[in-house]
Amino acid sequence: MSLLTCTDLDIWYKRRGVPPTRAVAGLSLTVEAGELVTVVGESGSGKSSVIRAAIGLLPLTSRVGGRIRLDGVDVAGWSHNRFARYRGSYIGYIPQDPAVSLNPVKPIGRQLEDALRGRLRRHRLLPFGAGAHKARIRLSALRFLELAGLPAPETIYAKYPHELSGGMRQRVLIAIALSGEPKLLLADEPTSALDVTVQKQILDHLDLLRAELGIGILLVTHDLGVALDRADRIVVMREGRVVETGTPAEIRRPRESYTRRLLDAAPGLHTARLTPRPLEPGAHTGSGGHSLSARPRGAAAHEAPTASADRPDHRYAIEVREVSKSFRTRRGGIEHTVRAADRVSFAVPAGTTHALVGESGAGKSTIARIVAGLTTADSGEVRLLGQTEPWTRTRLSRSLQFVYQNPYSSLNPRFSVANLITEPIRVHRRDIGRSARAGIAAELLDAVRLPRAHASRRAGELSGGQAQRVAIARALSLNPEIVVLDEAVSALDVSVQHDILRLLTDLQAAYALTYLFITHDLGVVRLFCDTVSVLRAGTVVESGATAAVFDAPRAEYTARLIASVPGIEEFSK
Structure with missing residues (x-):
């Protein structure tokens, strides 16, 4: 007998004053003892609704049709109290965010x-x-x-x-x-916020538990690479419906174009770097006296940068030389010193993308903040655009902009999209009138491929991918030469992530932008970055051209990070 059987499952959400929304339509799946079944799809496809229905955690305003059988008992439509006999003892639940x-x-x-x-x-x-x-x-x-x-x-x-x-x-x-x-574990994106090495450890342990204890697992994820690595069976969902189901071998040869798109978006399943496409004609052409400048690209992308000599080299947009930073913390009444960066050096040719990668606590974001002037280094030197003299805050912010991981936390929810995009201009160019700012906002929406009608929306009305495009447009509004991207795509679905990476690639080619890209995901690095520095506990363990680092890593730590990328084994066979 199956541990979980869903048959023709329908889930509706009711809201006052509007017709009910159908989140899941006609879904059928089973989970057997010792089996790992994954449900994959983009945000809004209904994956989490299936999990919540199976454990009785849907909101009271929801309505369930079809059958949900646990241990042969149909529990569809049960109250929260009736579900208590199964929750915890028969079903275990692992939520996404600890x-x-x-x-x-x-x-x-x-x-x-x-x-x-x-x-x-x-x-x-x-x-x-x-x-x-x-x-x-x-x-x-x-x-x-x-x-x-x-x-x-x-x-x-x-x-x-x-x-x-x-x-x-x-x-x-x-x-x-x-x-x-429990006999059955329901896991809702349990590793999406984790480093790839930690993700691998967690998934390895779940595999061990089902092998040793015979536990069945229903795993929800947006990453098809994870599903292909781990699942016995894969269920692909789109807009509440199952579009395809099969074993990993069958899904690797998809019948549906949507599944193919998910495969194309999974960063670990690809070796070729993204290539730029031209922006639409007329995008950001400079009305209102403002435009993104056409700048010459710097050194060739295949050149592996090293720290520059004593004389500044204008080919490099960013030069970090022997930078160190420590923080003092107090735990249990005892003061501790944490070395966040230890003599870190690298250089980024103008017009290219350099990645800082490593696990949480490696010092990536600390280095990024030092480069952006948001944190002061204890020792060492940072040179931007070949300049050695100190930068004023105003001039630095015009030449370098920051894009953060969570766009919703960095966008003022009270502002319209147009005001969000032009906020830096209001701060630095108070003489530009309202109509000129509106024209700039429209041009930047074109540049990041968002409809101009979005200009009147608020951040809360945007999807995660749309909000990140607005954050990128805002970063470009002052015509910077350098953009620091701190985990700017790690919180997005892989398909949305792929779209944002492609957009960044196109913008870089069009305007010769230099990117410093902070991430824990080497799969994304291979897809997007020219060069890479691998950090561990604040120290650079390896640096060079991305292709060279992937093909022949010199450090054991780098090899372990690469081996942890979901789907990477497909290209090592």
């Missing part, structure tokens, strides 16, 4: 104990007395931390969520999901 799912003011052990007590009380195995079975619950909590692959469970037990890495927090969520000893 930073949101874990209580920041409770130690890890306490949160795991609470989950164990709740399960025991629901099944009337634990009295409601305050300290009942305390020692037994603690031992069980430690066992599940160990089962989730956490080192030194006794130490983790006493820590708070903020004291753990992202991978450790995700393992805590796995431990909580396992605490009910």
Whole structure:
């Protein structure tokens, strides 16, 4: 008997004053014991709705049709209270974001104990007395931390969520999901926010659990590369419907164009660098006295840059020489010094893209902030555009702009898109009139391939990809020569990510922009970047042309990062 069977599943969401929205239409799938089934698709395809329906966490305004069978029992339409007998004990749930799912003011052990007590009380195995079975619950909590692959469970037990890495927090969520000893695990994008190496460790551990315990897993992801690496069967969804299903071997030869598009967008499944396409005629042509300048490109993309000599070299847009930075933190009343950057050196030829890659805590964002003048280095030197004298804040912001990971957190929700794009111009060029700013906003919307009608929208009315395009347009509004992209595509679906990377490639070719690209994903680096520096614990372990680093990594750490890219093995055979 299947652990989970969905048959002709329909899910509707009702909102006051508008017709119901159909999020899932006629979906059918099964999950067997020891099997990993993945559901893939872009945001809005209905993937998470399937997970929430299977565990009884849909909002009260939803309506479910069709059948959902757990252990042979049809639970479609059950109330939250009726679902309690299955939730935790039969089904375990691993949510996407541990930073949101874990209580920041409770130690890890306490949160795991609470989950164990709740399960025991629901099944009337634990009295409601305050300290009942305390020692037994603690031992069980430690066992599940160990089962989730956490080192030194006794130490983790006493820590708070903020004291753990992202991978450790995700393992805590796995431990909580396992605490009910479920037969079925539902995992909703459990690794999308993690470094590729940590993602690999988490997925490896889930494989181990289903092999050792016979647990069935339904994994939701937007990354088809992950699905091809891990799944027994893959279900591809689009706009609430299943468009294709099959084994990884069958999906690699897709029947549907949508599946082919997902395959084309997965960065780990490709070796060729993106090539630029011309922008539309008339895009950003310079009405209102403002235009992006045509600048000559610098050194050839295949040249691997190294730190420059004593004399500044105007071929290089960015030169970082022996930069170091430390931070002081206090934990448990004891002051610690964290070395975020240790004598980091690299150079970026004008008009090219240089990547800084590494796991969380490698020092990538610290270096980016030092380059952008947002943080001061303890020692070393940064030269921009061959200039050695100090930059004023106004001049620096006109020559260098920053694009952040989360566009919604960097865009003022009260501003229209037009005002968001031209905000830097208002700050630096107060003499430009309203009509001229409107013309510039329209031209920049053309440049980032957004309809001009979006100018009146607010950030909250945009999709993630649209919001990031607005953030890019805003960064270009002052006609910069350098753009720093700090994890600017890591939070996006792979298909949207691919579209943004292609847009950045086209803009760079058109306007000779220089990019400093911060990421933990080497699959994206191979697709997008000319050169790369690999950082570990604040130190550059390897640097060179991207193709050379991928084809023959010199450092073991670099080889491990490359091996962690989902789908990369397809091109090593």
